[in-house]
Amino acid sequence: xxxxxxxxxxxxxxxxxxxxxxxxxxxxxxxxxxxxxxxxxxxxxxxxxxxxxxxxxxxxxxxxxxxxxxxxxxxxxxxxxxxxxxxxxxxxxxxxxxxxxxxxxxxxxxxxxxxxxxxxxxxxxxxxxxxxxxxxxxxxxxxxxxxxxxxxxxxxxxxxxxxxxxxxxxxxxxxxxxxxxxxxxxxxxxxxxxxxxxxxxxxxxxxxxxxxxxxx
Amino acid sequence: xxxxxxxxxxxxxxxxxxxxxxxxxxxxxxxxxxxxxxxxxxxxxxxxxxxxxxxxxxxxxxxxxxxxxxxxxxxxxxxxxxxxxxxxxxxxxxxxxxxxxxxxxxxxxxxxxxxxxxxxxxxxxxxxxxxxxxxxxxxxxxxxxxxxxxxxxxxxxxxxxxxxxxxxxxxxxxxxxxxxxxxxxxxxxxxxxxxxxxxxxxxxxxxxxxxxxxxx
Numbered sequence: 001x002x003x004x005x006x007x008x009x010x011x012x013x014x015x016x017x018x019x020x021x022x023x024x025x026x027x028x029x030x031x032x033x034x035x036x037x038x039x040x041x042x043x044x045x046x047x048x049x050x051x052x053x054x055x056x057x058x059x060x061x062x063x064x065x066x067x068x069x070x071x072x073x074x075x076x077x078x079x080x081x082x083x084x085x086x087x088x089x090x091x092x093x094x095x096x097x098x099x100x101x102x103x104x105x106x107x108x109x110x111x112x113x114x115x116x117x118x119x120x121x122x123x124x125x126x127x128x129x130x131x132x133x134x135x136x137x138x139x140x141x142x143x144x145x146x147x148x149x150x151x152x153x154x155x156x157x158x159x160x161x162x163x164x165x166x167x168x169x170x171x172x173x174x175x176x177x178x179x180x181x182x183x184x185x186x187x188x189x190x191x192x193x194x195x196x197x198x199x200x201x202x203x204x205x206x207x208x209x210x211x212x213x214x215x216x
Numbered sequence: 217x218x219x220x221x222x223x224x225x226x227x228x229x230x231x232x233x234x235x236x237x238x239x240x241x242x243x244x245x246x247x248x249x250x251x252x253x254x255x256x257x258x259x260x261x262x263x264x265x266x267x268x269x270x271x272x273x274x275x276x277x278x279x280x281x282x283x284x285x286x287x288x289x290x291x292x293x294x295x296x297x298x299x300x301x302x303x304x305x306x307x308x309x310x311x312x313x314x315x316x317x318x319x320x321x322x323x324x325x326x327x328x329x330x331x332x333x334x335x336x337x338x339x340x341x342x343x344x345x346x347x348x349x350x351x352x353x354x355x356x357x358x359x360x361x362x363x364x365x366x367x368x369x370x371x372x373x374x375x376x377x378x379x380x381x382x383x384x385x386x387x388x389x390x391x392x393x394x395x396x397x398x399x400x401x402x403x404x405x406x407x408x409x410x411x412x413x414x415x416x417x418x419x420x421x422x423x424x425x426x427x428x429x430x431x432x
Contacts, residue, residue, distance in 0.1 A: 001233050001402060003226075003362050010223035011230050011362035015257045015355055017217050036419075041231045043419045046357065048371060050408035052417045057424040064426060079339035091336065115414060120307065121371040123295035127346070128371045131391075134347045138354035139231055141262065146219050146227035155264060155337040155344045167427040175347075186217060192266035198331060201268045203252075203259045208273040210280060211383040 014145045017186060021150030024183040025101040034147055035104065038180075041143035042108070047132035049120030053112065054136045054175075057166050059105035064165060068177065069099040071161035072154060079156055090197070097154045102179035107166055108137050110173045133175040140178070150183035230361045233402060237366030239311045240399040241318040250363055251320065254396075257359035258324070263348035265336030269328065270352045270391075273382050275321035280381060284393065285315040287377035288370060295372055306413070313370045318395035323382055324353050326389045349391040356394070366399035 003011075039056055047053060059065060076096065083091050099105065110133040122128040137153070144151040154177045162174040193200055219227075255272055263269060275281060292312065299307050315321065326349040338344040353369070360367040370393045378390040409416055 001229070003230060003233075003364050006222070007226035007229060008362040010219075010226035011358060012253070012257065013217070013223060014219060014227050015359065016260055017219075018260075018262070020262055037228070039423060040419055041228065043417070043422065044232055044234075045354070046234070046236055046369065050406050050414045052414075052422075055422045055424060055428075057426075057428060059426060061426050075340040079336075082334045082339055084334075094336070096337070118298045118300075120295075120310070120408065120413070121312070121369075123298055123372065124291040124374050125371050130343070131347075131350045131353075134350040135354045135357075137347075138261070138351045139358075141351075142227060142355075142358065143231065146224040148219050153262065153337075155341050156339060158340050165427075169428065169430070172428070190266050192336065197336070198266045198268075201259070203256055206259065206268075206271045207255060208271060210273075210275060210277050211381075212271075212273060212385065212388070214385070 014142055018141060018145040019150065019186050019190065021152045021183055022098045023095045024150060024185055025098045025179065025181040026184055027101070027103060028182045030104050030149065030181060038140050038143040038147060038149070042136040042140035045132065045136035045139040048122050048128035051115055051119050051129060051132060053110045053114050053129045054133045055109045055111065055172070057107040057109070059107065060103065065100050065105060067165050068105065068157070069097070071165065072097050072099060072157050075156045075158055096156055098152055098179045099154060102181040104180045106178045106180060107162060107174060108133055108140070108176045108178065109168060110175050111171070112173060113171055130173065130175065137176045137178065144180055148182065149180055150186065152179045154179060230358055234357060234361040235366065235402050235406065237368045237399055238314045240366060240401055241314045241395065241397040242400055243317070243319060244398045246320050246365065246397060254356050254359040254363060258352040258356035261348065261352040261355040264338050264344035267331055267335050267345060267348060269326045269330050269345045270349045271325045271327065271388070273323040273325070275323065276319065281316045281321060283381050284321065284373070285313070287381065288313050288315060288373050291372045291374055312372055314368055314395045315370060318397040320396045322356070322394045322396060323378060323390060324349055324356070324392045324394065325384060326391050327387070328389060329387055346389065346391065353392045353394065360396055364398065365396055366402065368395045370395060
């Protein structure tokens with residue numbers, strides 16, 4: 001099945017305009033058929049040995065979201081203490097989640113025991129199943145952007161808190177808690193780039209030929 | 217920037233027709249500008265704290281590829297021993313890599329020390345930087361498919377072997393060794409599904425509402 005130039009350009013447009021959304025969520029509900037399309041995109045991610053280790057917990061309940069935000073606040077306060085004083089204030093000024101404002105939360109997980117202990121392609125690199133669930137997250141993120149939905153990954157939270165609040169069994173690993181919803185606008189650039197926290201690396205400096213080369 | 221319905225459909229077409237390619241690589245070279253486009257797509261993946269922890273080692277040298285294939289063969293033989301006898305023969309019958317046949321190899325890595333020890337969003341979940349490099353892999357994979365390029369992830373290889381052969385420093389983590397090139401065709405379904413190794417999971421059985429639910 002050939003991809004045309006217009007289709008190719010659409011993929012690049014979505015990849016380049018995808019953002020980690022925190023502050024621009026609108027409360028409008030996400031229709032079920034749209035939710036199912038982005039979850040189907042996630043489900044068609046590559047997975048090691050065709051293991052499909054992912055599950056998706058869809059969270060719409062306001063009380064659950066409040067509890068998840070409290071768990072974020074705990075981890076966020078701990079994190080602030082780790083920064084040097086000169087950066088702490090700026091760190092604390094960033095909005096880093098949209099848990100309560102976004103209409104839909106999605107927790108993507110990894111069932112490492114699915115289909116038994118030996119999985120094709122996970123024998124030398126045991127993290128491959130976790131990486132498969134991350135590929136599902138990225139598919140979901142791009143599908144959401146293609147639906148003009150914003151999405152943000154909340155990583156400032158302890159997996160134990162997610163486990164407790166979402167009743168996730170011990171043998172299942174939480175991989176990502178995602179906030180999703182329509183947005184008032186998409187930022188043109190990543191917010192941390194705009195704020196001068198870190199600059200965009202020059203791509204050429206990240207490419208090595210034939211083997212690793214240090215500096216230039 | 218709004219995404220139109222045609223653009224959305226293009227993204228879904230690419231997501232659904234992406235395959236893990238092993239056996240269909242053609243030797244035709246990948247033009248430099250195409251290679252740069254897919255690497256730019258990878259570079260625009262989400263990264264924790266805008267850390268951009270990835271590097272890309274581009275491998276075209278035939279001797280290096282031969283060495284990498286030998287490293288695959290070592291890990292592949294070890295893996296075969298892990299399967300029960302009744303599945304071992306089928307495992308050994310699968311073609312699981314296209315290292316030598318594909319014109320371009322790309323090793324995607326993660327520099328966990330980039331921008332210092334404290335990274336926004338990596339404080340509670342230390343694996344977030346590794347996951348960022350995996351998001352770069354998935355962006356690269358979809359961009360490749362959008363360019364009608366096949367791509368395969370070779371995970372049956374020890375990271376120490378990649379480190380040795382590609383001169384990757386100790387503090388850099390190899391995340392993925394990818395084979396890329398034009399193909400004679402794309403399989404309609406994942407090869408392991410077609411071979412009856414594992415079936416496609418039913419999406420609905422992977423979706424939970426509000427909290428984890430076991431069985432039905």
